[in-house]
Amino acid sequence: xxxxxxxRTVARAVCRAVxxxxxxxEVPEASxxxxxxxxxxxxxxxxxxxxxxxxxxxxxxxxxVAGVLGERIARAPGVERVEITGPGxxxxxxxxxxxQRLVEAVRAAGTGYGMPGGRPVDAPVxxxxxxxxxxxxxxxxxxxxxxxxxxxxGDATSVRLTQRVYPLPAPDDRAALWAEVLHRMGAExxxxxxxxxxxNPTEPNPAExxxxxARPAADRxxxxxxxxPHLHVTPAPPGLVAEVGADAARWAxxxxxxxxxxxxxxxxxxxxxxxxxKVRYAHARxxxxxxxxxxxxxxxxxxxxxxxxxxxxxxxxxxxxVADAARLxxxxxxxxxxxxxxxxxxxxxxxxxxAGDEKPSAAHRSRLALAEAAGTVLAGGLSLLGISAPEHx
Numbered sequence: 001x002x003x004x005x006x007x008r009t010v011a012r013a014v015c016r017a018v019x020x021x022x023x024x025x026e027v028p029e030a031s032x033x034x035x036x037x038x039x040x041x042x043x044x045x046x047x048x049x050x051x052x053x054x055x056x057x058x059x060x061x062x063x064x065v066a067g068v069l070g071e072r073i074a075r076a077p078g079v080e081r082v083e084i085t086g087p088g089x090x091x092x093x094x095x096x097x098x099x100q101r102l103v104e105a106v107r108a109a110g111t112g113y114g115m116p117g118g119r120p121v122d123a124p125v126x127x128x129x130x131x132x133x134x135x136x137x138x139x140x141x142x143x144x145x146x147x148x149x150x151x152x153x154g155d156a157t158s159v160r161l162t163q164r165v166y167p168l169p170a171p172d173d174r175a176a177l178w179a180e181v182l183h184r185m186g187a188e189x190x191x192x193x194x195x196x197x198x199x200n201p202t203e204p205n206p207a208e209x210x211x212x213x214a215r216p217a218a219d220r221x222x223x224x225x226x227x228x229p230h231l232h233v234t235p236a237p238p239g240l241v242a243e244v245g246a247d248a249a250r251w252a253x254x255x256x257x258x259x260x261x262x263x264x265x266x267x268x269x270x271x272x273x274x275x276x277x278k279v280r281y282a283h284a285r286x287x288x289x290x291x292x293x294x295x296x297x298x299x300x301x302x303x304x305x306x307x308x309x310x311x312x313x314x315x316x317x318x319x320x321x322v323a324d325a326a327r328l329x330x331x332x333x334x335x336x337x338x339x340x341x342x343x344x345x346x347x348x349x350x351x352x353x354x355a356g357d358e359k360p361s362a363a364h365r366s367r368l369a370l371a372e373a374a375g376t377v378l379a380g381g382l383s384l385l386g387i388s389a390p391e392h393x
Contacts (some may be wrong), residue, residue, distance in 0.1 A: 007033040011247035013072035046099040051088040062088030079273035103302040106373040111380035114319035116186030184327035233258040251276040282342035284373025284393035298360035300369035311344040338381045345374040
């Protein structure tokens with residue numbers, strides 16, 4: 001049951017209560033009935049304050065109105081139970097936990113979860129080393145020291161993926177990289193970025209210098225018909241790709257907002273204060289949990305609800321974040337979401353495997369399923385950015 005369907009269910013419950021003489025109020029439009037995630041202290045999958053809204057017109061206490069509506073909502077198909085919390089909030093639990101359904105949806109879609117058209121994006125299998133870069137250098141841990149799991153492109157300006165080669169931009173061509181990634185996200189192609197102050201959005205503002213623009217050359221397009229819009233972004237420092245390598249350069253140029261300079265001072269640091277390391281490390285930890293569970297003789301299964309609201313919400317938000325990043329032409333939104341998902345997963349991971357003399361239980365299988373779903377989100381998000389997601393880190 002979607003939030004819109006639940007809003008209609010609540011509105012029908014009010015209508016029945018009025019028809020049965022249990023309430024004397026005007027029946028609200030379904031579109032005006034707000035449902036939201038429960039606040040701290042709340043329970044269930046969704047909550048609504050409709051009883052608080054109708055208490056005044058009904059001339060009755062909010063919790064009394066909530067009781068009248070709650071028993072009618074509870075009889076609706078797809079509703080498991082309704083609880084009254086606080087001054088009169090109705091907390092609705094749907095049949096089959098929403099969290100369990102979410103995990104199953106991610107497991108079924110794989111890395112296609114949240115992607116345009118629901119299809120997985122070819123994931124990078126190895127990043128090309130910049131010319132002259134040594135794989136033994138300690139500061140190249142983010143791009144040169146991980147095990148190679150696929151062929152590397154033959155030059156320093158490409159990174160080979162499983163089915164195609166995504167070209168790396170020139171060090172000062174950050175806009176070309178944004179155009180490539182936005183195309184992969186399914187963003188509508190535009191001739192130019194429009195500005196409210198410009199009478200003609202297809203022409204750049206002569207009073208404002210164009211800091212960077214995508215080059216339309218065929219050899220720089222990841223797809224035959226990739227867009228080459230005039231993206232106004234602050235350019236990257238010269239020589240960035242050669243200095244830090246493919247993955248780190250991509251993250252630096254994509255994770256900063258268009259008007260910000262790419263963050264480069266710690267992009268190779270192997271520590272959680274480095275957002276790229278944090279995201280890739282969290283993905284590697286999710287894969288390690290699966291391997292650890294296998295050694296203990298159990299697999300993931302969404303059998304019961306797991307108390308991890310922040311991580312669950314991050315997984316649920318992923319499709320919306322991808323769509324918004326494409327619509328707003330802001331891949332940095334996806335990078336920030338991946339960082340938040342990684343933080344939630346790293347905080348949760350310690351609860352997944354049995355500790356001490358514990359034996360694997362439904363709780364452990366359910367926690368592992370949630371962790372694997374988070375790892376899938378991280379892998380899919382990184383693939384959209386053209387960045388590899390290593391199994392080991």
